Amino acid sequence: MIRDDIKAATITAMKAREKDRTATLRQISAKIKDRDIEERTSGKDIPDDELVTSVLQKMAKQRRESIEMYEAGGREELAAKEKDELSVIEEFLPQMMSEEETRAAIEAIKTETGASSMKDMGAVMGELKKRHGAVLDGKLASGMVKTALS
Missing domain, CATH: 1.10.10.410 (Arc Repressor Mutant, subunit A)
Structure with missing residues (x-):
């Protein structure tokens, strides 16, 4: 399951003292927990990997839009940070259709x-x-x- 992979990666990043990677992985976990709470109250039953994938896709889309805006505004340092976060998020996304x-x-x-x-x-x-x-x-x-x- 993708959720388990994220938890394992978080532990590995923490042990390796990779602050930025750990922060991004924790962000992902927080968004997933938020979505879990939403789903519990809505009464819908979505398979776990599907739920996690939709959260990751949304986060990736947000990062891509931010990168575009930062680059257009000449804020390369912020764009670089978003690119780093995007690369971590994309590690857990399934391969997209060509x-x-x-x-x-x-x-x-x-x-x-x-x-x-x-x-x-x-x-x-x-x-x-x-x-x-x-x-x-x-x-x-x-x-x-x-x-x-x-």
């Missing part, structure tokens, strides 16, 4: 659902997320679905 795999999945869903126009984008994206949510790059997929349906 462009070719994403394109093939979109075509398969498009054929199955009979999608032919932009009106069908929501249905195609919904099915794509349902089938491949944990390993799907949403931003990439969205652009590819738009292209395929236009």
Whole structure:
């Protein structure tokens, strides 16, 4: 389980006295605990690895956006810190689908659902997320679905 891998990595980083890595791993654990509490109150039952992966994906997306903004603002030292955090987060994410795999999945869903126009984008994206949510790059997929349906 990914959660166990994160705990083991935290212990290893603490023993190696890697302050930045330890801080990032603790951040990840805190976000996961927050999400656990949310899920308990919502009554939904999500498999553990799926929950952890969604938390990691959200954190990675936030880091990528921050890196973009910091670089645009000329704040390279802050961008470097975010890049370091992003690399730690990405260690625990499953391998994302390639462009070719994403394109093939979109075509398969498009054929199955009979999608032919932009009106069908929501249905195609919904099915794509349902089938491949944990390993799907949403931003990439969205652009590819738009292209395929236009």
